Amino acid sequence: MNSKIKRWVSKNVVVIVLIILCIVFGLSNDTFLSGRNLINLTSQMSINALLAAGLTFVIILGGIDISVGSVAALAGIASAMAGLLFPDMSIATSIVILIVSGVVVGGISGAINGLMITKFRVVPMITTLAMMSIARGLSYILTGGQPVYGLHNNFAWLGAGRLIKTESMPNGIIPVITIFTFIVVFLMHTLLSKTVFGRHVYAVGSNRQVAHLSGIHVNKVVFISHVLCGITAGLGGICVASKLQNGQPAACEGYEMFAIAATVLGGTSLVGGSGSVGRAIFGCAIIAVINNGMNLMQISSYWQKVVIVAIILAAVILDMSQKKNSK
Amino acid sequence: MEPILQVKNISKSFPGVEALTNISIDFYPGEVHALVGENGAGKSTLIKIISGVYIPTRGQVILNGKEMNFKNPRQALDEGISVIHQELSIANDLTVAENIFLGAEPVQKNGLLDRKTMNRDAQEVLDFMKLELKATDLARELSAAQQQMVEIAKVITKKSKIVVMDEPTSSLSEHEINALFKQIKILKEKNVAIIYITHRLKELFEICERVTVLRDGCHIKTRMVKDVTEGEIVASMVGREIGNFYNRKRHTQGKEMLRVEGLTRKKAFKDISFKAFAGEILGISGLVGAGRTEVMEAVFGETKFDEGKILIEGKEVKITSPREAIAHNIGLVTEDRRKTGLMLDAMIKENIVLPSLTKHRKKGGFLDKNWEKKVSTEYMDKLKIKAPDIYTILNTLSGGNQQKVILAKWLIAESKILILDEPTRGIDVNAKSEFYSLMNDFVKKGGCIIMVSSELPEIIGVSDRVLVMREGRISGELSREEATEQSIIQLASVHS
Numbered sequence: 001m002n003s004k005i006k007r008w009v010s011k012n013v014v015v016i017v018l019i020i021l022c023i024v025f026g027l028s029n030d031t032f033l034s035g036r037n038l039i040n041l042t043s044q045m046s047i048n049a050l051l052a053a054g055l056t057f058v059i060i061l062g063g064i065d066i067s068v069g070s071v072a073a074l075a076g077i078a079s080a081m082a083g084l085l086f087p088d089m090s091i092a093t094s095i096v097i098l099i100v101s102g103v104v105v106g107g108i109s110g111a112i113n114g115l116m117i118t119k120f121r122v123v124p125m126i127t128t129l130a131m132m133s134i135a136r137g138l139s140y141i142l143t144g145g146q147p148v149y150g151l152h153n154n155f156a157w158l159g160a161g162r163l164i165k166t167e168s169m170p171n172g173i174i175p176v177i178t179i180f181t182f183i184v185v186f187l188m189h190t191l192l193s194k195t196v197f198g199r200h201v202y203a204v205g206s207n208r209q210v211a212h213l214s215g216i217h218v219n220k221v222v223f224i225s226h227v228l229c230g231i232t233a234g235l236g237g238i239c240v241a242s243k244l245q246n247g248q249p250a251a252c253e254g255y256e257m258f259a260i261a262a263t264v265l266g267g268t269s270l271v272g273g274s275g276s277v278g279r280a281i282f283g284c285a286i287i288a289v290i291n292n293g294m295n296l297m298q299i300s301s302y303w304q305k306v307v308i309v310a311i312i313l314a315a316v317i318l319d320m321s322q323k324k325n326s327k
Numbered sequence: 328m329e330p331i332l333q334v335k336n337i338s339k340s341f342p343g344v345e346a347l348t349n350i351s352i353d354f355y356p357g358e359v360h361a362l363v364g365e366n367g368a369g370k371s372t373l374i375k376i377i378s379g380v381y382i383p384t385r386g387q388v389i390l391n392g393k394e395m396n397f398k399n400p401r402q403a404l405d406e407g408i409s410v411i412h413q414e415l416s417i418a419n420d421l422t423v424a425e426n427i428f429l430g431a432e433p434v435q436k437n438g439l440l441d442r443k444t445m446n447r448d449a450q451e452v453l454d455f456m457k458l459e460l461k462a463t464d465l466a467r468e469l470s471a472a473q474q475q476m477v478e479i480a481k482v483i484t485k486k487s488k489i490v491v492m493d494e495p496t497s498s499l500s501e502h503e504i505n506a507l508f509k510q511i512k513i514l515k516e517k518n519v520a521i522i523y524i525t526h527r528l529k530e531l532f533e534i535c536e537r538v539t540v541l542r543d544g545c546h547i548k549t550r551m552v553k554d555v556t557e558g559e560i561v562a563s564m565v566g567r568e569i570g571n572f573y574n575r576k577r578h579t580q581g582k583e584m585l586r587v588e589g590l591t592r593k594k595a596f597k598d599i600s601f602k603a604f605a606g607e608i609l610g611i612s613g614l615v616g617a618g619r620t621e622v623m624e625a626v627f628g629e630t631k632f633d634e635g636k637i638l639i640e641g642k643e644v645k646i647t648s649p650r651e652a653i654a655h656n657i658g659l660v661t662e663d664r665r666k667t668g669l670m671l672d673a674m675i676k677e678n679i680v681l682p683s684l685t686k687h688r689k690k691g692g693f694l695d696k697n698w699e700k701k702v703s704t705e706y707m708d709k710l711k712i713k714a715p716d717i718y719t720i721l722n723t724l725s726g727g728n729q730q731k732v733i734l735a736k737w738l739i740a741e742s743k744i745l746i747l748d749e750p751t752r753g754i755d756v757n758a759k760s761e762f763y764s765l766m767n768d769f770v771k772k773g774g775c776i777i778m779v780s781s782e783l784p785e786i787i788g789v790s791d792r793v794l795v796m797r798e799g800r801i802s803g804e805l806s807r808e809e810a811t812e813q814s815i816i817q818l819a820s821v822h823s
Contacts, residue, residue, distance in 0.1 A: 196688045203681055206670035213629065213667060214682040214736075215653040273672055 014266055014282040021286060025293035032296055043175040045281075045288035047072075047236045047252070050181055051259035052266070052280040053188040054110075054232030057225040059263050060192075060205040062272025063124035065113065065229050067131035069255035072237030073248070074135040075105040079238040080148035080247025083155050094154045098242055102234035109135055110230020114223035132256070139249040148247035159243030177239055184235060188228070189277040201225060205272030254305075261312040262287055269319050286311075329392075331356045331520050332377070332408075332489050337386035339372055346372040347544045350386070354489065359511060359521040361531050361552070364541035364564055365783060370524050373541070374491045377522070378410045379403035390489075407488035411478045413497060417466045424449035424462035427481050452480045456510060472503035479510050483517075490514060491522045496530065497616055508534050526614050528557050528820055540564055565783065565812035573763050573788030580791070581605030583641060584744050584775040585657075587626060590635035595621040596799040599635070603744065608766060608776045610790025610810075612783065613819050618799040619779045620662060623746050627659045628652040639744075653682055655744075658737030660730070662748040662779070668733050669721050676703040676717040678732055682740040706735040710765060727758025734765060745769065747778045751785065763789055783812045795819050 009016065026033040051068045058065045079101035086093055109131055116127040158180060162172025192198040200221045203211040212218050236255070241247050265283030268275025287308060294304050330353035339347040347369045354360050362370045375381040377388060379397030388395045390406055397403045400410075417426055425432075427449045433441040449462035458476055466474060475495060482490050492511075496504045511534055514521060523535060531538055531552050538555065540547040540563045547563045582605050590599040596618035603609045611619050625632040628646040636643050639655050646652050649659070661667040670678055680687075680699050689695050703717040710731045714724055721729060730750065737745055747766070751759040766789065770776055780786050786793055793805040795818035803818040 194694055195692045196684045196694055197692055199677070199681075199684055199694060202673070202677070203670060206673050207667075209667045210670055211681070213627075213649050213659060213661065215648075215650040215685075216681075217650060273670070 011267070012279075014279055014286065017265075018282055018286050018289065021289050021293070025289065025296070029293070029296045032293060037292070039173065039175065039178075041285070041288050041292055042178045044292065045284045046175075046177045046181040047239055048255065048258050048262055048287065049185055049281050049284045050232050050236035050239065051255055052262040052284055053185050053277050054229035055259050056188075056263050056266070056268050056275055056277045056280045057192065057201055058124070058229045059260075059268050059270060060201055060272055060275045061222055061225055062205045062208075063117070063222070063226075064260070064270075065110075065124065065128045065226065065233075066256045066260075067109065067113065067128040067135060068229065068233035068236070068259055069252040069257075070132045070135035070139070071106055071109040071230055071233040072240065072252040072255060073139045073250070074109070075102045075234035075237035076241035076251050077139045077142055077148060077247040077249060078105045079241050080151060080155075081142065083151045084148065087152065089152050089154050091154045091157045094152070094242075095158055098155075098158055098238040099235070102236075102238035103231050104234075106230040106232070106234020106237070107227055108230070109234070110227040111223070113230065114226030117226065118219040118222050136249075139251075143247065143249045145249060147249070151245050153245070156242055156245040159239045159241070160245070177243065180239070184232065185277060185281055188232065191228075192277050197221070197224070202273060205274075207273075257312075258284075258287055258308065261308055261315075264312055264315045264319065267319075270316060328355055330354055331391060333387075333389040334373070334377065335387045335389060337373070337376060337383045337388070339376060339381060340384050345544055347376075347383075350541075350544075350546045352539055352546065352549060354520045354522060355537075356488070356518045356520050357515050358536040359515065359523050359534050361523045361525060361535040361538040362541065363525065363528070363531070363538060363560060364547075365781075368541040368564075369544040370541055371493070372544070374410065374493065374522065374524065377403070377489075378408055378491060404485075407486065408491070409482045409485060409487040409489070410491040411475070411482065411493065411495060413493045413495075415471070415474050415478055417469075417474045417477060419465075419467040421466055422462065423453070423460055423464050423466060423469070423477055423480075426466050426477050427452065427462075427484055429481075431485070448484065449480070452483050456480060456483070456513065470503075472499050472506065475499070475507065476510065479507075479514070482514070482519075487519065489520045489522065491524075493524045494526065495523075496525065496527060504530075526820065528560060531560070532557075561813060561816055565816065573760075573785070578606045578608070578767075578770050578791055580607050581773055584639065585626070585777070586638040586641070587622075588636050588638070590622065590625060590632050590637070592621065592625060592630070592632045596625075596796075599801055601794055601801065601804075603775050603777050605743075605773045605775050606770055607791040608770055608778055608789055610786040610793040611777065611779045611796065612781075612786045612793055612815050613796035613802075615781060617796040617819065619796050620748055621799075622796075623659065623748055623777070623779060626652070627657060627746060629659070653740060653742075656740075656742050657744045657746065658682075658740060658742030660733050660737065660745065660747045660750055662752065664726075664729055664733060669729060671722045672720060674718045674720060675707065675712065675714060675724075675732055676700070678721055679703050679706060679717075679735050679739060682736060686740075702739055706739060710735050710738075711761070725754070725758070727754040727762065730754055730758070730762060731765070734762070738769070742774070744775045744777070747776060749780055750778060751780075751782070759785075783815055786810070786815065787812065 031037055055065055055068060079098050082097050082101050113127050113131050116122045117124055157176060159177050161176040163174045163176060165172045192201060200216050203216055204218050204221050208218055237252060240251050262283035263280045264270060265286050266276065266280035268280060290307065291304055332354040335351050337347055337350045350373060364370050372381065376383050379400045379402050395406065418429065424446045428445050433444045435441045446462045453460050453462060460473060495507060499507060511521060535552050537549060538552050538560065539549040540560060542564060583602055584605050585603040588600050591597050599622050613619050624630045626637060628648045628651050637646055644655055665671060676699055680703065687695050687698050707717055712728050712731045714728060721732065751762055766776055778789065787810050791807055793810040793815065794801055795803045795815055797819055805814055
């Protein structure tokens with residue numbers, strides 16, 4: 001019984017930490033636990049949640065993708081440029097433009113990463129480092145370094161719109177971006193935890209040789225996972241563009257760090273083999289809560305970065321020490 | 328003559344096994360002292376103790392009359408004990424001179440590397456050995472034999488007093504072996520004591536003065552080579568009673584399941600042809616490095632082959648990946664279950680169903696979790712896997728139970744041909760016996776087993792037919808009546 005509790009705690013430590021953080025910030029600040037702030041939080045963590053959802057697949061494989069931030073920016077630029085072609089778009093058109101841009105740009109970037117890693121055996125760190133520079137560079141080249149302005153208001157519906165309007169909240173309560181993120185995350189979580197493909201991802205990350213000898217097409221699994229990671233990064237990027245109602249070549253700078261942090265905080269092991277999309281989202285929540293809490297406490301954003309990185313390191317050290325103990 | 332090195336009453340136990348029991352041997356300067364014995368006899372454990380890799384459980388290592396307590400290989404090296412491993416420890420991207428002086432580089436007064444002295448001294452040794460090598464050559468460009476010579480040059484520059492050579496001729500041609508023996512004679516003249524491990528008994532009579540036979544971790548005998556015959560040594564290497572332990576059953580041979588014709592891969596195996604039938608256990612014997620594992624990997628599609636064909640139930644098939652082999656109902660239990668057999672951090676359930684997931688998926692690619700649970704529980708029961716439940720992490724199971732999980736995995740995948748590579752390595756006696764009965768059950772139901780094993784008693788006790796491999800070729804086939812330790816060793820040993 002005792003060991004069962006221990007196992008549950010170590011598995012769900014991220015949830016417990018999140019609750020503790022909420023209590024701490026809630027006690028030290030009146031606005032933190034207000035409904036409005038909490039809903040804001042879900043919208044703030046959405047972009048990171050999208051990036052982390054796909055990244056989880058890659059990290060479970062024992063790989064890494066540090067290009068997600070740049071790919072997101074490039075997808076955002078692409079969606080904004082495509083949006084300019086439709087000066088008076090409806091909400092439906094805007095959604096199609098955004099999602100297609102995100103999926104295509106993200107998918108292609110991820111496919112290139114996957115191809116480099118599986119066909120040419122370039123290590124993931126170097127492959128995605130190159131992709132990080134290429135995607136960022138393309139974003140600047142395509143825009144000449146200038147933001148892409150002049151988009152229809154409907155373009156902003158996905159990223160900034162809200163549903164269920166009431167008298168006290170005429171702008172609406174639930175952010176569309178939260179719902180969109182929830183759907184994508186749910187699909188990714190299902191894919192990883194309920195399908196044969198998902199199980200193969202775990203198997204490859206757990207022991208590549210065993211997976212191969214069990215008849216699993218290892219390269220296919222790695223390739224598809226990178227494509228998925230690119231697609232969710234692209235979707236993250238179009239959400240940012242929609243939210244800002246413009247395309248920024250400098251968008252999502254450094255987001256890869258937050259996405260990796262969220263994934264690792266969610267218990268996905270950097271050596272591969274274990275992890276979960278659902279728990280990575282709790283990791284996102286922790287980061288969002290810390291940022292939000294520190295904002296409310298008026299701590300400078302420079303310090304926030306330092307704190308986040310310190311938390312990642314702590315999470316990785318914890319993960320490694322657990323791995324050592326189990327051996 | 329005084330012995331330079333003595334081991335006295337050495338015992339070494341590992342959790343669950345006693346690897347060496349009360350071994351006492353004297354080694355003399357200027358002599359080549361051969362250590363022979365089957366795989367698992369304790370040869371490598373003994374040299375690991377002499378060279379400071381292992382600390383003995385009991386007993387002493389005495390060097391020049393002084394008791395040594397080596398805590399690590401460095402200390403043994405400092406006392407003049409060098410080991411030339413079967414897997415050479417040459418850094419490919421360094422030059423010959425840099426390899427020779429690795430870890431003992433000469434430095435100038437200002438603390439920088441003294442490359443001039445290093446190259447000069449290295450060249451001196453190479454010339455003394457009458458080798459046509461330059462100190463500045465890159466190690467990568469040397470042949471295996473030349474790299475071995477560099478290892479010996481290392482030993483000479485270190486002025487080692489004792490040199491252990493672990494199967495130094497295993498990857499050399501006859502011509503190269505002669506060159507090696509010349510160098511060994513030079514070492515002898517320098518009064519170095521050489522401990523020489525080999526499977527090629529013929530070499531004893533060419534180069535060795537003394538021979539020690541080990542069996543099951545015990546010291547059987549030490550003799551002057553001039554006083555013994557090859558037959559006598561073979562007889563003391565074998566000679567064990569084989570009881571009922573193997574649950575030996577007589578099987579009825581069924582139809583042909585697998586036929587391999589002329590299978591060849593350069594530098595690994597050549598012209599391999601054999602048939603395996605339903606209802607039999609085909610044993611494959613031979614020394615380590617004879618190419619047995621390589622052939623099995625090729626049949627399973629894990630590695631490619633250059634020539635030859637594979638037929639399953641009489642039909643030629645193309646197998647280029649494990650996926651295709653599995654589709655033809657072949658299963659492979661690899662020789663290293665921790666590295667290539669199991670996901671150690673995953674549950675029994677996850678391991679046991681891995682190759683069968685695709686076959687049993689539901690619409691849309693979803694996992695059939697009910698089937699998973701049912702079939703894992705069923706096979707845990709059937710194979711008597713000892714674990715709390717199907718959610719148990721593999722890491723926490725004993726070796727025998729881990730091996731059963733792998734077997735269950737292939738049974739669930741409906742394998743008809745099972746390739747078992749060293750299936751009982753590192754598992755205890757009871758687990759072995761249980762594993763043999765599971766193999767028998769599988770064969771009785773019309774399955775076909777191909778078992779690679781380095782343990783002769785196991786090969787003889789279990790197999791219905793035995794193929795022996797030597798240096799990448801099949802050197803003979805023995806029926807179960809003909810298969811004895813003597814007849815197998817004869818076919819497996821290299822005589823030339």
